Amino acid sequence: MPQHSSDNSQASARRGTCIACGAATKGPFGPCQACGTYTDVALVLSGPNLSLKTTITHYLRRVLRMPAIESGYLPSPFNTDGNLDASKRSTRRQYLTSISTFFAKLRLGFIVDAAFHSRKVRSDFYRILLQANPNIFILLLYVHCDDPEVRNYRRTKRNSQVLNTEKGAISREEEELSLRRYEIPDHETLPNNTPIPTIDVDTARMLVSWQSAQPSLLDDGHIASRVIVSVREALHTGFS
Ligand SMILES: [Zn+2]
Numbered sequence: 001m002p003q004h005s006s007d008n009s010q011a012s013a014r015r016g017t018c019i020a021c022g023a024a025t026k027g028p029f030g031p032c033q034a035c036g037t038y039t040d041v042a043l044v045l046s047g048p049n050l051s052l053k054t055t056i057t058h059y060l061r062r063v064l065r066m067p068a069i070e071s072g073y074l075p076s077p078f079n080t081d082g083n084l085d086a087s088k089r090s091t092r093r094q095y096l097t098s099i100s101t102f103f104a105k106l107r108l109g110f111i112v113d114a115a116f117h118s119r120k121v122r123s124d125f126y127r128i129l130l131q132a133n134p135n136i137f138i139l140l141l142y143v144h145c146d147d148p149e150v151r152n153y154r155r156t157k158r159n160s161q162v163l164n165t166e167k168g169a170i171s172r173e174e175e176e177l178s179l180r181r182y183e184i185p186d187h188e189t190l191p192n193n194t195p196i197p198t199i200d201v202d203t204a205r206m207l208v209s210w211q212s213a214q215p216s217l218l219d220d221g222h223i224a225s226r227v228i229v230s231v232r233e234a235l236h237t238g239f240s
Pocket of ligand 1: 018023
């Protein structure tokens with residue numbers, strides 16, 4: 001795999017073996033054939049507010065039976081007046097990094113649901129994951145909704161819900177700030193300059209497309225093909 005930055009023969013020998021039970025996995029980054037666990041995989045969901053990242057994360061967590069780290073459950077980066085606080089944002093990022101590092105070192109497949117607005121933040125995050133586990137397969141899901149009417153509908157719906165995991169209501173200003181700040185992934189690379197496999201998830205048009213030049217990743221049993229199928233299922237099971 002091109003993203004493997006080290007030639008650790010011990011680690012290479014372990015690849016294809018389930019971290020939970022030791023049985024063989026289906027393909028190098030497929031599920032364990034005995035217990036279904038994913039080993040050495042990180043699914044990273046990135047996108048602006050109201051793009052349905054969290055909804056998709058919940059679906060993937062359930063069907064792939066993977067732990068998910070959700071930034072929405074971590075301490076809020078906003079002050080009570082609604083303004084973004086740089087130091088709170090940094091604290092939240094540290095939490096996210098330390099939990100992700102824990103899973104990466106454990107080699108247990110996991111999902112990260114965080115906006116990761118800037119390219120710099122994303123590339124720092126990839127580097128940290130690869131430092132924790134040089135054999136990890138990182139898959140980026142860029143989740144977005146470019147239709148203002150759909151976002152408007154989602155914001156109204158979300159703000160009317162009593163239970164909210166993040167910080168209560170999302171204002172129109174916050175939504176616009178999130179959209180402005182967000183840097184769209186465009187041929188992003190891992191620290192060793194190989195392109196990061198990316199799935200584009202357009203939740204305005206309900207389209208899921210593969211943005212990688214590595215068709216072998218779509219082989220049956222590989223996590224990438226499984227994720228594409230699962231996200232399509234998620235988009236067509238009726239949520240809005
Ligand atoms: Zn297993």
